[in-house]
Amino acid sequence: MDDTAQLPEPDRIEGAPHPRMTPQLFGQNTAENAFLAAYGAGRLHHGWLITGPAGVGKATLAWSIARFLLAHPPQQGAGLFGAEAPPDTLAIDPDHPVAHRVAALSDPGLFLLRRPYDEKAKRLKQQITVDEVRRVKSFFSLSAADAGRRVVIVDCADEMTTSAANALLKLLEEPPANTTLLLISHQPSRLLPTIRSRCRELRLSPLSPRDMSRALQQAGATGEGDTTPEALAELAGGSVGAALRLTAMDGVRRYGEMVALYSDLPQLDRQRALKLAEAGAARGAEARLDMLIALNDLFLTRMARFGAIGAPPTVEAAPGEAALIARLAPDPRRARMWADLAQSLGARIAHGRAVNLDPASLILDMIFSIRNTAAG
Template identity: 40%
Template sequence: MILGQDKALDQFEAAWSARTLHHAWLVAGPRGVGKAAFARLAATRVLAEAAGPAIELPRLQTPPEHPMARLVEAGSHPDLRWLERLENPKTGALARNISVDQVRSLGELFGSTPFMSAWRAVIIDAADDLEPSAANALLKMLEEPPANCLFLLVAHAPGRLLPTIRSRCRKLEFQRLDDDVMASIVSIQKPGIAAEERDRIVAMAGGSAGRAAALADLDLAPLEQAALAILRDGDPTNGRRAELAVELGRKGAAERYAAFLELVPSLVAREARGLGGGQRERALDAYGRARELTALAPRLSLDPASTVFQIGGILAAVAQPRA
């Protein structure tokens, strides 16, 4: 079940129920608010109902015992493709982008008759990660879509997509979750969590259920507090940023490092709202620089320790402007 996104679910469900489903949907919004979960939910429902029988459950739910739902859960539904950045088997790191070869591989899906029903579905998570040639290859498919196909493009920053791709999609807006929904999600994810700890996680998560899970599971709270200390008080000796760099540059810290990169831009943006004058201007500049660096670092496989140290410098400039 997806909480806090009723409007988006209702829009898609109404289109599918009326059998007026657009062939491509841009599922747009901040990270961690349920976009990928929605894409899986929607694709499962379409493929299940297309195979029959009709399903009466609300909010696009499909009974877990339904044969199509079982195939999707197992990753073996022959009429569904999920495109995402692939892992390098040698290094264990994710590729910088979704490649053009991955997009072209969809030709196999659309070049044959569907196996289980008349419908096929493609989920791209995230469309922001498409390399330029892959985006162009996808555009050709969206311009001349096969019959009974469903494209679900998850996008954290839809403005980065080709305008021609955006124009061929119906947009579903996913919003940041309010505190009540966040509290419910954290309580479900962490049964028995103390109310004080739950409220602290909700306050730091900024309306992102994904970030809340990371804060709880990856112990990100100390990292966020350290980053905030640099942003608010500066780091004249470089000691604070050096400690962060050592912590996130060590072996086994890859998940915490990736989560930290996602956390930093929203942390700066949240802090900027409460500032004024020159400090607010510096915070907005830091937001742009941090967003650019945290987006490039995984794609260019930049050294984690060096990247974190550089982020620390960006944060420190908010409190201590350059002379």
Template identity: 40%
Template structure:
């Protein structure tokens, strides 16, 4: 299974969102802009490409009927957004080669060869020009924005102008990770599709099918860490996040006697050039592990069930020694420090050590 949304034919769950779009399509009154929101890895971009393929295919079929003079033939109401991978439309969308589809995302900075941190206003304006062109073949022009969270302020205002004066037969699919942080005026001009986290059983079933060689204990850990998002679970595996988390937890498994030298060595890995994503993922997963300890402690009288066997009981010792209130504060601090470290390009090793040293406080040695 490909992890790329443009090449993924199926979408796990989210039948309600698909039904909403289909009902609008079949009614003949399709809103020109859709805001697709949800947790990272929940399937937002996959749904956007699924909708894009569907619209381009349906538009192509309508064009064929018009060419044949079949203007009054019986209209077929589609019951699914699914387009088979062997369909030419699917292949062209997957290769980003369809003339009626444009994808707006961060581009590579030619001066340093790195991906830009944001989407520039010039790129949004080019998309406006694209949408105003007459469709080359499908009757529709489709724009996918992945994601609106990465627009600069100027770019967001340029998008708002497009939404205020939408061209005819133009469909704008906007991927959004955090709808609370975007301009309210953008939200108000979009029909919203909110993707909810999947139930744990669906995540387990998905992982068992997709990763048949993975052991059951890892499936359980990934189910917890995924937060109901199949894409997040796959990303954790692909980027060896579970291995990193286990390694870190094993380093503190002798809590409260944590080896400073071992933590320094681990911190070095997170501070290397190009290891920004590794740092972000490690801190994020460690925080998810802390959140799991807090939840388990609150519901199981401070006897948390291990997330994975490699914990060696350190979770229980940390909860008993530090207490839930301290762990909640540590969880908050890690979120803030991780975000600040990446945003301001601070010393990642120092940020990591600062957070972990809290667990080595002699006051916890009870």
């Protein structure tokens, strides 16, 4: 396929290796074994829908499957092992020619379908267009001569336009021989039901603290200061992608500052509040603003969730969080208040950003809304 490795990649987390460069997948043995069982039994489906929360390894699994399939030609494939046992792992030798070609996006049997780069606007397009899907059909035609495996990775299928989704559906309905399509989806309910029905699902789960720690070490990331793997996994929701973003932007410490700010509610330290607002309002701090808004929403979500079940979290995402949640969300009625606030704040923030409201004002509005609800 064409070399697009030098262009911005929509499927890469800044500061982390691309999933195709990630050698090992952690914490997803169930999904990996399900694929290997189908392969070993000669029931390799042509379409696989890889689902689960963002950042738990869906793309890493897709690239692992792609390398595995391209390294095992059809004539050596499922059902033809003879006396040999079928493979029990997706891993292939990192020095295998397929591994090098896949890393360079140069394997002739591989096509990566993702949001394209707009040369005119000098930025990535917001959606996967129908023209990109049509390129897959051309890829099938050009790669048919060698009769080898062909693998298509769609990352991610949620980003397809309606026309693109319909065009991909036609490929799923009549796939060429020895073709496997791997569709990555964070929200499979948003896909066409006919696309879902023509794929076998591999669902991935949030990572445990141990697997999260191992995945972060593999990515070259370390926790912040004395942050425990348990706290990071809790705050990131078991998502390595979220954990990488948190560690890159000092997010765990920021969440701790937020919990400390709210610890005396309904009393509020205005100087602390102003300091937090200024952190998200500095010039060039758009990503930090996004993070603070997301952390605030996470705080409200955790209040609502643990208040609804009537018990504080057993693992704190920040010191003092459990006691704070137990005090501010002691019962389902109060939990409902925090859930309603999260919804109304989300709408107000979206509107404020749409009209370019001052970022510091946005953050202060969040803080004082939480203070007022605590006093209510």
